[in-house]
Amino acid sequence: xxxxxxxxxxxxxxxxxxxxxxxxxxxxxxxxxxxxxxxxxxxxxxxxxxxxxxxxxxxxxxxxxxxxxxxxxxxxxxxxxxxxxxxxxxxxxxxxxxxxxxxxxxxxxxxxxxxxxxxxxxxxxxxxxxxxxxxxxxxxxxxxxxxxxxxxxxxxxxxxxxxxxxxxxxxxxxxxxxxxxxxxxxxxxxxxxxxxxxxxxxxxxxxxxxxxxxxxxxxxxxxxxxxxxxxxxxxxxxxxxxx
Numbered sequence: 001x002x003x004x005x006x007x008x009x010x011x012x013x014x015x016x017x018x019x020x021x022x023x024x025x026x027x028x029x030x031x032x033x034x035x036x037x038x039x040x041x042x043x044x045x046x047x048x049x050x051x052x053x054x055x056x057x058x059x060x061x062x063x064x065x066x067x068x069x070x071x072x073x074x075x076x077x078x079x080x081x082x083x084x085x086x087x088x089x090x091x092x093x094x095x096x097x098x099x100x101x102x103x104x105x106x107x108x109x110x111x112x113x114x115x116x117x118x119x120x121x122x123x124x125x126x127x128x129x130x131x132x133x134x135x136x137x138x139x140x141x142x143x144x145x146x147x148x149x150x151x152x153x154x155x156x157x158x159x160x161x162x163x164x165x166x167x168x169x170x171x172x173x174x175x176x177x178x179x180x181x182x183x184x185x186x187x188x189x190x191x192x193x194x195x196x197x198x199x200x201x202x203x204x205x206x207x208x209x210x211x212x213x214x215x216x217x218x219x220x221x222x223x224x225x226x227x228x229x230x231x232x233x234x235x236x237x238x239x240x241x242x243x
Contacts (some may be wrong), residue, residue, distance in 0.1 A: 004043040005043055006068045006233075007043070007050070007068055008040055008043045008063070009067045010042065010064055010067050011050070011053060011057075011064070012040065012060060013067075014057050014064070014067075015057070017201070018054075018057055018058075020057070021034050022037055022040075022117075025053065025056065026179075028056040029049075029052060029053070029056070036233060042093060046099070050064075057196055074143055074145035075130070075131075075143060075144050075145060075148060075185070076144075076145045076147055076148055076149070077148065077149055077150065077151055077154075078129075078131070078150075078151065080151065080155070082129050082131070082153055083150065083151055083154040083155040083156050084155045084237045085125075085129055086129070086131075086155070086156060087156055087159045089122075090189070091114065091118065091122060091160070092122050092126070093126055094112060094114075095108060095114075095119065095122040095123065095126065095127060096131065099123075099126060099132055099140065100142070100144070100148075100216050101210065101223070102142065102210075102211070104139075105119045105120065105123065105138045107218075111132065120138055120194075123138060124205055126140075130143060131143060131144065146204055146207045146208055146211070147203075148207075149203075149206075168225070168227065176222075177222070177224065178224075192230075195230060196230055199228045199229075200229060201229065202226075203226065203228055207224050
């Protein structure tokens, strides 16, 4: 859960949503209004008081805690330490990629040679790493933003370069919905960042469509991996031929 300040902010939001003023809360708690204001401004209250406030709001503490968690900013990228932990265990990396695609534990264990116990273990590790919030019945909430990306020179991208890049580009890119384009050109240095922004928007559109299509039946969906990149680069064999 978040800090005490986050908890107080959530309580204030619930009071507002319920149409309850500080004076109303003070009467319910049998306290002076000034004491309630001071308590909420300082965030200085025991859990028993929080429980009492929740009771008057007709709200379970677990629901309040969940709302605090959901109000936390989503991660746009992991720390270097988090990425190293993910790639240290290939099964953990597999489960991390699956949760990025919003797979359930049942889907993961049905598709890969992982026991339910192993799956739960790796979900718990991802929870400890701050990538997901593990919930009852092995459901989870992804704590990554739609614009999430792996660190450009982090452990995951380095692993991809070393172990997966050649395998990815060895494909024919000629199946339904597939394609591979190689475009070379010289453009204005001032305009180049705009093309990079458009690539980022395309990646965001792809991620959002993925979220939208989770409501479709599994038979109506297909897994795709989108790789986007743009850099100032020349094929090494050509570089050797330069005067």
